[in-house]
Amino acid sequence: MTINRTRSGVGLPADFPFSLAGEAYGLCFISGMCALDPDGTFVPGTFEEETEPAWHNVAAIAEASGCSIDDIVYVQCLLSDIDNYGDLNAWWRRHFPDISTAPARFTFQAGALPFGAKIEIQAIAARGNRVRRTPVMRVEATQLTRSHPAFCGT
Numbered sequence: 001m002t003i004n005r006t007r008s009g010v011g012l013p014a015d016f017p018f019s020l021a022g023e024a025y026g027l028c029f030i031s032g033m034c035a036l037d038p039d040g041t042f043v044p045g046t047f048e049e050e051t052e053p054a055w056h057n058v059a060a061i062a063e064a065s066g067c068s069i070d071d072i073v074y075v076q077c078l079l080s081d082i083d084n085y086g087d088l089n090a091w092w093r094r095h096f097p098d099i100s101t102a103p104a105r106f107t108f109q110a111g112a113l114p115f116g117a118k119i120e121i122q123a124i125a126a127r128g129n130r131v132r133r134t135p136v137m138r139v140e141a142t143q144l145t146r147s148h149p150a151f152c153g154t
Contacts, residue, residue, distance in 0.1 A: 001025070009064030013040040013057060021065045028065045028125040032078065033057035034117035042115035047084045051091050054121045062125050071125040075105045078120040082109035088119070 006021040008014050013036040021030045035043045035050035036057060043053060059069045077088060088107060096102035103123070113120050 004065070006061060006065045009060065011038045012060055012064060013038060015040055020061045023065060023127065026127040028062065028067050028071070028127060030058055030061045030065070030072075030123040030125065032076075032120040032122035033061070034113065034115055034120050036115075042117065044116070047087045047118050048091060050118045051088070051121075054117075054119055055095070058121050058123050062123065065125070067125040067127055071127060072103045072123045073126050074124040075103050076122045077105060077107040078110040078113060078122075079107060080110065080113050080116075080118050084118060 001024055004023045005019040006023075007019055009020070012020060013033070016031075018031060021028050023029070033054050034057075035045065035053040037043055037053070044050065058072075058075075062069060062072060079085065079088065085107060092102070092105070110120070
């Protein structure tokens, strides 16, 4: 197995003690990013003012890793205050107006975020994935059995 790591890229925050992304088997795991400028300095603001650069950093890391934002299949959003959940949904709807092409998302409130940020975003991209306009296969949970091809359990 080969693991490719992204440590830097044009306009990306630098000097962290971890990789910005790691890829194996075509999956690219993008580290959590807050509202950081290219020198790694936190830029505080309103929830939306912090969300835009955090997402920009995630998208830029995806690009530096050889993926695109269209390859992002899963996003995890950590909020400093769950009361911003509605604001996140409003921002999400503007950026992903077609829910059929939006990445999956998991959101939760963290006790505290680095730099006192309001949001931290991390993502997983699937290399070569292009958003499908129609689902390949839909399976109801009640249809899953060990013999069903969509069953991933052991």
